[in-house]
Amino acid sequence: MSPRTLVAGNWKMNGLKASSAMLEELARAHPSPVCDVLVCPPSTLVAAFAGGAFPIGGQDCHWKASGAHTGDISAEMLADAGASAVIIGHSERRADHGETDAMVSNKTEAAWRAGLVAVVCVGETEAERDAGETLARIGSQLAASIPDGATAANLVVAYEPVWAIGTGRTPSLEEIAEVHDFMRKTLSDRFGADIAGGVRLLYGGSVKPSNAAEIFAIKNVNGALVGGASLKAEDFGGIISAAG
Ligand code: 13P
Numbered sequence: 001m002s003p004r005t006l007v008a009g010n011w012k013m014n015g016l017k018a019s020s021a022m023l024e025e026l027a028r029a030h031p032s033p034v035c036d037v038l039v040c041p042p043s044t045l046v047a048a049f050a051g052g053a054f055p056i057g058g059q060d061c062h063w064k065a066s067g068a069h070t071g072d073i074s075a076e077m078l079a080d081a082g083a084s085a086v087i088i089g090h091s092e093r094r095a096d097h098g099e100t101d102a103m104v105s106n107k108t109e110a111a112w113r114a115g116l117v118a119v120v121c122v123g124e125t126e127a128e129r130d131a132g133e134t135l136a137r138i139g140s141q142l143a144a145s146i147p148d149g150a151t152a153a154n155l156v157v158a159y160e161p162v163w164a165i166g167t168g169r170t171p172s173l174e175e176i177a178e179v180h181d182f183m184r185k186t187l188s189d190r191f192g193a194d195i196a197g198g199v200r201l202l203y204g205g206s207v208k209p210s211n212a213a214e215i216f217a218i219k220n221v222n223g224a225l226v227g228g229a230s231l232k233a234e235d236f237g238g239i240i241s242a243a244g
Helices: 017-029 043-049 075-081 091-096 101-113 126-130 134-145 173-191 193-198 209-216 233-242
Strands: 006-010 036-040 085-088 117-122 155-159 200-204 223-226
Touching: 006 085, 006 155, 006 200, 006 233, 017 043, 017 233, 036 085, 043 075, 075 101, 085 101, 101 117, 101 134, 117 134, 126 134, 134 173, 155 173, 173 193, 173 200, 173 209, 209 223, 209 233, 223 233
Parallel strands: 006 036, 006 223, 085 117, 117 155, 155 200, 200 223
Antiparallel strands: none
């Protein structure tokens, strides 16, 4: 049996307290969604939004629980603020903040230590795809970014081709299927088919209401990690509806 579809919104550095109105509008339009929904606003809004209609996640965490790390927040702090999940290793963190696979692995362990679901992101650059290195890149990221101890309940993996993020371009359905089949097999080889079969594999990169249904229909795709389209109730709602 396939795991329940998860539609997660990554608000990135967008959103103010007044954005709660968008979530209220979304909840009114989708009182009982056919899929799991997760909203990951900036950390300033986690406490304000937690306990509302949708589970709330962070967008990053430090690997330590506390200490002298100015500007960082820990997984424990996200959990304390009411988050149930955290995105880790997004390509924007990897590019803007030099996050390595080893750091992503440490952060994932921190998320699990704090009882959070880790949404671990992987994805190739356009140059890597053009060079035919996509699967090798995804394989090495999966191996080094995910620590031992993964379960179907504590891990979600998001495949986000860097060149598809915010560009309006997406891989073909066959290209998405190839990577997702590869990710399932890679996780099965390491964690066993029972665990790997339950881990949600999300696709992310220019998902919108008009392409969501065909992406969700791909065999090993169990949902989406949505950026820009998660900021508008109508668009995010359209993607949630497509999961049915
Ligand atoms: P877009 O949906 O805006 O392409 O962003 C995808 C993303 O990076 C989600 O984490």
